[in-house]
Amino acid sequence: xxxxxxxxxxxxxxxxxxxxxxxxxxxxxxxxxxxxxxxxxxxxxxxxxxxxxxxxxxxxxxxxxxxxxxxxxxxxxxxxxxxxxxxxxxxxxxxxxxxxxxxxxxxxxxxxxxxxxxxxxxxxxxxxxxxxxxxxxxxxxxxxxxxxxxxxxxxxxxxxxxxxxxxxxxxxxxxxxxxxxxxxxxxxxxxxxxxxxxxxxxxxxxxxxxxxxxxxxxxxxxxxxxxxxxxxxxxxxxxxxxxxxxxxxxxxxxxxxxxxxxxxxxxxxxxxxxxxxxxxxxxxxxxx
Amino acid sequence: xxxxxxxxxxxxxxxxxxxxxxxxxxxxxxxxxxxxxxxxxxxxxxxxxxxxxxxxxxxxxxxxxxxxxxxxxxxxxxxxxxxxxxxxxxxxxxxxxxxxxxxxxxxxxxxxxxxxxxxxxxxxxxxxxxxxxxxxxxxxxxxxxxxxxxxxxxxxxxxxxxxxxxxxxxxxxxxxxxxxxxxxxxxxxxxxxxxxxx
Numbered sequence: 001x002x003x004x005x006x007x008x009x010x011x012x013x014x015x016x017x018x019x020x021x022x023x024x025x026x027x028x029x030x031x032x033x034x035x036x037x038x039x040x041x042x043x044x045x046x047x048x049x050x051x052x053x054x055x056x057x058x059x060x061x062x063x064x065x066x067x068x069x070x071x072x073x074x075x076x077x078x079x080x081x082x083x084x085x086x087x088x089x090x091x092x093x094x095x096x097x098x099x100x101x102x103x104x105x106x107x108x109x110x111x112x113x114x115x116x117x118x119x120x121x122x123x124x125x126x127x128x129x130x131x132x133x134x135x136x137x138x139x140x141x142x143x144x145x146x147x148x149x150x151x152x153x154x155x156x157x158x159x160x161x162x163x164x165x166x167x168x169x170x171x172x173x174x175x176x177x178x179x180x181x182x183x184x185x186x187x188x189x190x191x192x193x194x195x196x197x198x199x200x201x202x203x204x205x206x207x208x209x210x211x212x213x214x215x216x217x218x219x220x221x222x223x224x225x226x227x228x229x230x231x232x233x234x235x236x237x238x239x240x241x242x243x244x245x246x247x248x249x250x251x252x253x254x255x256x257x258x259x260x261x262x263x264x265x266x267x268x269x270x271x272x273x274x275x276x277x278x279x280x281x282x283x284x285x286x287x288x
Numbered sequence: 289x290x291x292x293x294x295x296x297x298x299x300x301x302x303x304x305x306x307x308x309x310x311x312x313x314x315x316x317x318x319x320x321x322x323x324x325x326x327x328x329x330x331x332x333x334x335x336x337x338x339x340x341x342x343x344x345x346x347x348x349x350x351x352x353x354x355x356x357x358x359x360x361x362x363x364x365x366x367x368x369x370x371x372x373x374x375x376x377x378x379x380x381x382x383x384x385x386x387x388x389x390x391x392x393x394x395x396x397x398x399x400x401x402x403x404x405x406x407x408x409x410x411x412x413x414x415x416x417x418x419x420x421x422x423x424x425x426x427x428x429x430x431x432x433x434x435x436x437x438x439x440x441x442x443x444x445x446x447x448x449x450x451x452x453x454x455x456x457x458x459x460x461x462x463x464x465x466x467x468x469x470x471x472x473x474x475x476x477x478x479x480x481x482x483x484x485x486x
Contacts, residue, residue, distance in 0.1 A: 078436070082482060104443045107435055109453040118436070122482045125440035129479065140482065158444025166460050169476050170441025176479065185444055204477070 003042040003070055003099055004152040007181060007211045013041040013272035014288060015072060015183070015213060018064075019279035020045060020055040026063055032281035033069050039285050042099060044183070044274060047074040050232075051111025051118075058088055058097075065096035072154065073097050078105030081121040082130065082140050089131055093149035101154040101183070102127040102174075110232075125173045128153055132178035155179040155210075159187055159196035160236040167196075168203040175209045182210045183274040186217035188237050188258075190265035197269060211271035216262050218277040218284070219255035222246040256283055263288070289403070290318040290377040291410045292325065292396040297336055300373065303393045307370035310342050312395075313362070313384060314349035315376035323408055324396050325349075325375030333373065333395060345369050353380025356387070363387055400432070412456070419484045424475070426466035431483070433459035439480040 006013050016036060018029055033043050043064055047057040061071035073092055075085055089100065108118040122130070130140050131153055137145050155174040161167045171182065187193045193214055200207065219225045219237075222245035229237040241258060248254035263273050277284060304310060312330050319325025327349050334344045345367045351358050353376035363384070371391040374381040377398040385392035401414040415432040421439070422429050431437045435453050442460030445452030449461045467473045 104436055104438065107445070107453045109435075120437040121485070123436070123438045123440050125479065126482045129481075156444070161442075161444050161446070162448065163442060163446055163458070163461055163464070165473075166442035166446075166464055167444060169464070169473075172477055173440050173479055 006041055007271055015042045015044050015274045016040040017276045018043045018045050020060045022054050030067055036284055042070040042072050044072040045074060047076045048079055051106050051108045058092060061097045062095040071097060072099040072101050074101045074103055076103050076105030077120055077122055077124055077127055078118045081119050085127060086130060086139055089134055099152045103156050124155060125177050128174055128177035128179050152180055153178050154181040157182050158185040159193050160185055164196060168199055172203045172205050179210055181213060183213040184215040186215040186235060186276055188241050194269060213272040213274040214266040214270045215274050216259050218259050219245055220280055221251045289321055291399045291402045292319050292322050292377050293399055294324050295395055295397055300395055301340055304371055308343055309345045309369045310337055311346045311366060311369045311372040312344060313372060313374045315353035315380050316349050316351045319376045329375055354383050356383055359383050360387060418486055425463045428459055428463045430459050
């Protein structure tokens with residue numbers, strides 16, 4: 001069964017974020033994913049996350065398919081215009097990629113080469129809309145596509161936002177544009193997630209409209225927790241969690257423990273979890 | 289107004305390295321309001337160039353540097369010179385450069401079209417990007433005022449109403465608030481197709 005089939009059968013799914021290398025050797029990523037094949041249902045391959053240049057999501061996703069690992073190919077709107085994005089969507093299909101995650105992309109200013117010109121020709125809602133159009137045989141120009149793909153399409157949302165109305169308006173539009181699953185930014189407090197889900201109805205979102213994968217971050221150390229909380233836009237880590245990390249004898253183990261607690265709290269609220277571990281893949285087989 | 293900033297003087301001196309006789313033009317319109325190309329700034333640049341052993345043979349603040357008719361009149365009867373430095377936006381500098389044959393260098397960087405809050409402090413408002421879409425967003429431009437040009441809703445990065453990059457206001461918080469105040473927030477649920485950038 002693939003990710004889509006499992007979610008449709010109400011099986012609680014687990015996905016893992018895979019960060020492509022800043023080089024051409026993919027052995028670390030493939031080795032880690034093969035080891036975790038029975039722990040995770042799919043691997044979400046990031047697309048120049050945090051505006052940092054890495055190997056393309058398309059290539060690493062294709063290599064995952066070759067290794068019989070199920071990838072979710074991320075596509076951001078910061079680095080490519082509508083032609084390049086649609087071209088990647090067509091290109092992904094014959095390579096065996098079936099899951100796509102449409103994201104806006106972090107601002108170039110958060111990245112490692114911030115003199116770069118950011119594109120943002122289209123946004124993530126429009127990317128989903130264009131993907132759905134391609135599946136029906138039409139490209140953005142209105143011209144016909146000779147043979148069409150079919151994808152399981154995902155989006156993201158940030159339940160931590162202090163402007164939840166904006167997030168919910170956009171999520172509704174993402175669903176209308178074709179999003180079938182939605183992974184959240186890392187959430188460190190189950191009340192925040194529950195409060196956010198409760199507001200869906202207000203914006204015309206039915207519970208079954210989209211399958212939510214709650215974002216769970218594996219904190220490797222108290223220092224990283226503090227850094228993320230202070231520097232990464234859209235992330236909020238409660239002080240009590242940072243303090244718990246600081247006071248732990250084994251911070252790595254404590255990070256896993258916090259994640260396990262969150263997963264068990266989320267289990268009855270959402271369709272699955274999306275694990276983010278900043279490219280560190282050890283100890284994850286013990287997560288569930 | 290086109291908001292401009294002064295270029296670094298070292299960069300200007302490097303460009304005019306081989307020129308001895310210099311003409312400086314300011315602009316009486318936006319650059320004067322920005323305090324980057326008015327009478328005082330022209331005088332200031334003149335002094336710096338003279339301190340660097342250049343001969344400034346002529347200075348003037350052109351009323352409107354982007355009006356070819358005015359610029360053509362200004363360019364008549366110039367003394368002998370090697371190059372012109374234009375303290376105006378890119379449009380003004382090109383207007384001068386398209387009329388004469390000698391090199392014209394811009395002394396300013398053109399930033400954006402903005403409004404004045406107080407002298408020297410501006411807010412970016414317009415990117416002059418063609419099809420104007422502000423009517424659908426409570427009169428606030430998401431192309432210019434959202435750092436990601438998002439048309440269908442905010443990213444997830446704003447905090448306390450501020451954009452995740454820089455200290456400007458999150459355009460989407462402003463748009464939502466204004467639309468809600470006007471009882472029009474439901475309009476934001478309509479899909480906005482990709483922009484026509486022509």
